[in-house]
Amino acid sequence: MSLMQSLHLPDFEHFDADKVTQQLPTMLEQSQAQIEALLQSQVLDYEALVPPLEQIDDAIGRLWGPLAHLQSVANTDDVRAAYDDCLPIVTQYSTWLSQNSELYNALLLIQQSVEFPQLTSAQQQNINLQLRDFRLAGVALDAQEKQDYAQLKQQLAQLSSQFSNHVMDSTDSFSMHFNDSERLLGLPESSLTQAQQLAASKGQKGYLLNLDFACYFSVVTFADDRQLRRTLYEAFNTRASDQGPHDKQYDNTRIMQELIAKRHQLAQLVGYDNYADYSVASKMADSASQVHDFLQDLAQQCQPIASQEMTQLQAFAEQQGGPSPLQAWDIAYYSEKLRQDRYELSQEALKPYFALPQVQAGLFAIVERLFGIQVAAVEGVPSWHEDVGFYRISQDNKTIGYFYFDLFARQQKRGGAWMNDCRTRQRLGDGQIQLPVAYLVCNFAPAVGDKPALLTHNDVVTLFHEFGHGLHHMLTQIDVAGVAGINGVAWDAVELPSQLLENWAWQSESLMMFARHYETGELLPQTLLHKMLAAKHFQSAMFMVRQLEFGLFDLRLHMQHDPHQPQTVQEVLDQVRSEVAVIATPSWNRFQHSFGHIFAGGYAAGYYSYMWADVLAADVFERFETDGIFNTATGQAYWQRLLGRGGAASAMRLFVDFMGREPDVAALIRAKGLGEGV
Numbered sequence: 024m025s026l027m028q029s030l031h032l033p034d035f036e037h038f039d040a041d042k043v044t045q046q047l048p049t050m051l052e053q054s055q056a057q058i059e060a061l062l063q064s065q066v067l068d069y070e071a072l073v074p075p076l077e078q079i080d081d082a083i084g085r086l087w088g089p090l091a092h093l094q095s096v097a098n099t100d101d102v103r104a105a106y107d108d109c110l111p112i113v114t115q116y117s118t119w120l121s122q123n124s125e126l127y128n129a130l131l132l133i134q135q136s137v138e139f140p141q142l143t144s145a146q147q148q149n150i151n152l153q154l155r156d157f158r159l160a161g162v163a164l165d166a167q168e169k170q171d172y173a174q175l176k177q178q179l180a181q182l183s184s185q186f187s188n189h190v191m192d193s194t195d196s197f198s199m200h201f202n203d204s205e206r207l208l209g210l211p212e213s214s215l216t217q218a219q220q221l222a223a224s225k226g227q228k229g230y231l232l233n234l235d236f237a238c239y240f241s242v243v244t245f246a247d248d249r250q251l252r253r254t255l256y257e258a259f260n261t262r263a264s265d266q267g268p269h270d271k272q273y274d275n276t277r278i279m280q281e282l283i284a285k286r287h288q289l290a291q292l293v294g295y296d297n298y299a300d301y302s303v304a305s306k307m308a309d310s311a312s313q314v315h316d317f318l319q320d321l322a323q324q325c326q327p328i329a330s331q332e333m334t335q336l337q338a339f340a341e342q343q344g345g346p347s348p349l350q351a352w353d354i355a356y357y358s359e360k361l362r363q364d365r366y367e368l369s370q371e372a373l374k375p376y377f378a379l380p381q382v383q384a385g386l387f388a389i390v391e392r393l394f395g396i397q398v399a400a401v402e403g404v405p406s407w408h409e410d411v412g413f414y415r416i417s418q419d420n421k422t423i424g425y426f427y428f429d430l431f432a433r434q435q436k437r438g439g440a441w442m443n444d445c446r447t448r449q450r451l452g453d454g455q456i457q458l459p460v461a462y463l464v465c466n467f468a469p470a471v472g473d474k475p476a477l478l479t480h481n482d483v484v485t486l487f488h489e490f491g492h493g494l495h496h497m498l499t500q501i502d503v504a505g506v507a508g509i510n511g512v513a514w515d516a517v518e519l520p521s522q523l524l525e526n527w528a529w530q531s532e533s534l535m536m537f538a539r540h541y542e543t544g545e546l547l548p549q550t551l552l553h554k555m556l557a558a559k560h561f562q563s564a565m566f567m568v569r570q571l572e573f574g575l576f577d578l579r580l581h582m583q584h585d586p587h588q589p590q591t592v593q594e595v596l597d598q599v600r601s602e603v604a605v606i607a608t609p610s611w612n613r614f615q616h617s618f619g620h621i622f623a624g625g626y627a628a629g630y631y632s633y634m635w636a637d638v639l640a641a642d643v644f645e646r647f648e649t650d651g652i653f654n655t656a657t658g659q660a661y662w663q664r665l666l667g668r669g670g671a672a673s674a675m676r677l678f679v680d681f682m683g684r685e686p687d688v689a690a691l692i693r694a695k696g697l698g699e700g701v
């Protein structure tokens with residue numbers, strides 16, 4: 024039997040998307056029937072109910088998972104059509120499951136039974152989390168309320184979708200044409216080429232600018248023409264609003280107010296005071312007010328330092344003959360000039376030291392040293408593209424898990440970087456343990472000619488970040504699918520392992536294991552290393568304050584909503600800005616009208632999660648710094664007490680088990696280089 028067969032890996036080489044479309048409806052119907060039959064059983068203790076449910080879920084994952092994965096990494100017409108065909112029935116099935124009161128009651132009986140305390144803590148936590156999710160999905164409501172809940176959910180989905188369509192449409196409808204590059208002075212060569220290609224694609228000569236983030240970012244950062252920067256800044260920050268050059272039919276003002284009001288109703292329906300409490304109920308933080316204090320405290324510490332950074336920027340700009348005061352559309356431009364002036368460091372100069380094969384070998388060597396594991400390539404496992412590798416992680420010759428490594432950008436592949444599970448560690452019906460398998464995906468620029476692919480240091484950090492998620496999934500020691508790996512881990516804690524591993528891409532000791540010039544073999548020179556480390560904290564207080572502004576705005580919006588005296592979204596934002604911002608925002612700025620994270624994504628009353636997990640990672644890393652970043656005892660303790668336990672206990676419990684105390688917010692301040700002022 025081949026490895027592919029014994030691991031039940033998808034046969035990507037002979038993948039047939041149509042077969043999934045044909046088989047999935049029957050499989051979902053059968054699964055539904057199996058679950059209904061299961062619920063009729065006489066005895067429904069843990070063993071009789073939960074493992075069979077996990078196996079049903081695993082079987083669906085084996086059929087549907089590969090298609091969902093290919094939809095992101097090899098989005099051919101066949102795959103897209105099959106995916107679009109299947110998505111409605113998959114959604115329908117999961118809605119049926121998440122509101123199934125019989126299943127909820129069966130799980131509740133197990134939780135209340137005398138058997139419950141005898142279950143393993145992973146099994147108990149699995150039941151607890153499932154019951155919580157059922158309640159958050161409105162399972163305990165009466166028939167009328169359930170209907171109201173479903174209706175609210177549907178309205179919210181529609182509003183979110185309108186919100187993003189408006190953002191997309193107003194983004195797409197703006198462009199600026201130039202016959203020559205006279206007004207585009209300062210833009211890097213690559214941005215100019217991009218602008219030419221864009222013009223050519225519309226059958227025009229010259230250059231075309233639009234509001235894609237890369238284009239906007241390049242103009243406000245590099246364009247010497249101040250008026251041009253202002254024009255792009257205004258167009259970008261008034262998208263989908265009542266301001267700026269946009270068609271007012273895309274104005275999101277009403278949609279945002281309705282989203283807030285309906286989320287509030289939804290939260291109250293399932294028993295919470297407001298949507299912020301509802302959102303935090305499934306997170307590591309105890310309450311919305313705790314999160315509010317957390318953000319407020321950080322803001323108070325960072326704000327004075329951010330003000331100093333802003334004063335320095337203003338002084339530098341004036342030396343350069345720049346405007347006083349700087350306006351919002353000058354900030355990125357003069358910041359970039361100041362960075363160049365202070366550190367003389369370009370990403371380009373570092374790239375020859377970060378050839379992908381060496382970086383990859385270095386990453387493996389680092390985790391091998393830290394955890395006492397081995398990472399090795401496995402040949403002959405079929406994948407979806409010739410560039411994709413397959414690897415085994417083992418310890419003392421015993422296999423722990425596997426991963427696919429898909430690192431290069433190409434056509435029909437979604438941008439960004441992520442980790443996803445292909446197989447979850449769990450005990451199967453025959454008593455065997457299914458080993459975890461991960462998909463690790465990045466989008467690095469591929470090799471050109473006979474040179475290896477050269478990464479920026481940012482890319483290196485991204486690779487370490489995703490590998491951190493991968494280790495969370497693959498080094499899990501939990502056999503209960505619902506809480507193995509990243510399953511069941513609170514949203515505001517799930518970035519701990521990923522942000523933690525980033526640190527090894529910033530330490531001299533670990534960098535010296537792999538940062539060698541790809542032609543000469545020379546190690547990264549100390550002068551370059553020092554510049555790189557010095558530039559790490561450039562304007563970090565200004566960055567923090569901006570993130571805190573978003574976080575506080577998002578939280579207060581959902582926490583303070585009063586249906587009888589609703590504040591406008593603008594009022595809430597203006598208030599937050601008056602407390603924390605160090606950059607003056609023009610009154611016509613409508614940034615919030617395109618803030619998809621909280622109005623169209625999963626971050627509503629959850630934007631703080633980024634910073635929350637940052638604290639956890641910074642704190643844990645300080646222990647590694649104290650003990651030695653390659654201290655194997657500390658590596659083992661981190662694996663056994665935190666990383667390996669997935670969602671089997673609360674994130675706080677795992678943190679305390681490893682650190683011996685609760686998180687220290689000051690660790691983040693130190694990690695950002697803000698400990699002693701600037």
Ligand SMILES: [Zn+2]
Nearest residue numbers: 488492518521
């Ligand atoms: Zn991440």
